[in-house]
Amino acid sequence: MGKSTHDCVASSGVKKGPWTPAEDQKLLAFVQKHGHGNWQSLPQKAGLQRCGKSCRLRWRNYLRPDIKRGNFSLLEDQTIIQLHALLGNRWSAITAHLPKRTDNEVKNYWHSRLKKRLALKGYDPVTHKPKTTIFGFANGSTDEPKTGSNLNHIAQWESARLQAEARFVRDSELHKQAYHPYNNNDISAASSILLGHNKDFGPTDQLFGQNAPQCLDILRAWESILMSNHSKAAGGQDHVNSFGNHLAGDFEPPIISAISSNGSLMDCFFHEPVGQCFDENYGTSITEPFATVHHKNNGACLEDFGLWEIIMQREKKIV
DNA sequence: AACATTTGCAACCGCACTCGG
DNA sequence: CCCGAGTGCGGTTGCAAATGT
DSSP states (O other), X not given: OOOGGGSGGGSTTOOOSSOOHHHHHHHHHHHHHHOOOOTTTHHHHHTOSSXXXXXXXXXXXXXXXXXXXXXXXXXXXXXXXXXXXXXXXXXXXXXXXXXXXXXXXXXXXXXXXXXXXXXXXXXXXXXXXXXBOTTSOBTTSOOOXXXXXXXXXXXXXXXXXXXXXXXXXXXXXXXXXXXXXXXXXXXXXXXHHHTTOOGGGOXXXXXXXXXXXXXXXXXXXXXXXXXXXXXXXXXXXOOTTHHHHHHTTTOOOOEEEEEOTTOOBEEEEEEEEEEEEEETTTTEEEEEEEEEEEETTTOOBOSOGGGSEEEEEETTEEO
């Protein structure tokens, strides 16, 4: 398939390869003045010897004013690893959680750095699980092979994850149809707003009024839980890098429940074992499960984690 | 210093999807 | 329902810079 008639290869006289500063300036000036509108017709209007697709890509990945460039922070590293474990190579979805980063940049960063880092630590960058032999032993470790109950447990996790993801997709679609305050071309921005990342748009309550979608930023939620748990265990210290050391030995995915102020219970979904985060100080790695918390009755995600009381349970015992 | 190899990243390619006529 | 235009997205490529021999 494909639309080869719209590809740069089919157009005669179009320039390819790296963009010059003069070309950048032309594109930037045109978009700032007129907006991009139709990318196909833009090059001619802007006086560029490029195809529309190339212009769009250049704008999207380089010239947009709201792009952050430079080194990735530790938190961004963790976010990418965790989301990659949950979402796979869905770079646009991952980038929606990384304000001002482009999917191309995140993708490149994964392939050039993070993937290798995971491999060095003995984790499969695809599955995010320790590399195992056909007998189920982790390479170079003394871990026991997976028992029947372990496999069953993993199957339950995976089932719950798939349910949660399906619901998340469904809810996203419903919300998009119901509110559609954004251009369809800017799903990233929409996601950022829903997740409260984009300060430029103000609180979601202001944006949506009474109809605000309930959506939980799973990363923030999980960090909150880890913070809370770790603070109790480590005398209130909450340095992010110390999580790994604390949790590496005996960490088990907690069961999370969320209850509202009026006492209604949320359904809870988990994904285990997903993100591997590296403790730069101690060279250890930890496994962090994801929790996607949905309203028991309407399936909506929690929007503001701070509004809800989170109960941590481990082995069915509230801590 | 010269050459080979590796790395990082911008840009390209082509498939899939949405939407309007 | 079909088709074509336009766009989104993920995989891949190509090249300059960095590093190794």
